[in-house]
Amino acid sequence: MPFENLLEVTVIKNKLTAREREFCLSFMQSGDAQLSARRAGFRNPDSEGERLLCNEKICAELERLSELRGRLLTALSVIGYQRLAFGSAADAASLLFEENPSRETLGKMDLFLVSEIRRPKDGAMEIKFFDRARALEKLASLSMERESSGSLYDAIGSVAERSEGDD
Template sequence: MGSSKESKRRSLFCCHYARLGDVAEAARCAGYPPETAAADGAALLRYGCYRRMVEQYRAVLHDDPAACVRAGLERLAFGRTNDVMQLVLSEEQPGGAALDKLDLFAVSSIKRDRNGGMEVHFF
């Protein structure tokens, strides 16, 4: 992988981390493999230059509290629910590692009944 492409991916990670606040999710959004996303993101944050980049993005993205709220509401309103549907329709309950890879941002609660049915509540 070229250094320019990797540099762009690292910058993208910093932007997503500033916006989302979740290391693993930000790394996945930036294109890092889901299996190593949390470790890759944490490794980047050990470097001062990337922590400073995150702070610069945060200063731009979060200077207006209303914009932060609006961004969260947009994510709830227009976010994808594919992972939720995958969870509901799967015959077997996924394990911890598989659950970590799912985007369940819009889900407020999940309940499984005695008969194996599932109830999902969204925000």
């Protein structure tokens, strides 16, 4: 059984009520058991929040959500570094020719690559960009980490498959 399917099996085995799922989602956001129990509609959030955190099904769901969040943040990081490494500076360059750009004009521009904008006293404009070379280096290191971690997941999956065959 591949490692990714272990999370799906956990979800199937740990059927939660709608309120318990809401508690888990709220807890992942706030980290506060009492507040999460109140948001999920439990009658006595002071005691229910702590009790829910001690529930095995709730802990398994929180671990699953934490794993998903970690994978999402990793993917978003890669996307951000890709934009920094390969994005266009055309909007930032066109900004140099704008005398007094409106908020609407600025809102339509892709200035993701810009790290700093300054207007010295002489009226000129200075635009500094994030370092593309550093973004490329980070992408390369993330790629290498992903390749090495993939082999770890493969190893875990093969051990799990072998242990199932021992039954």
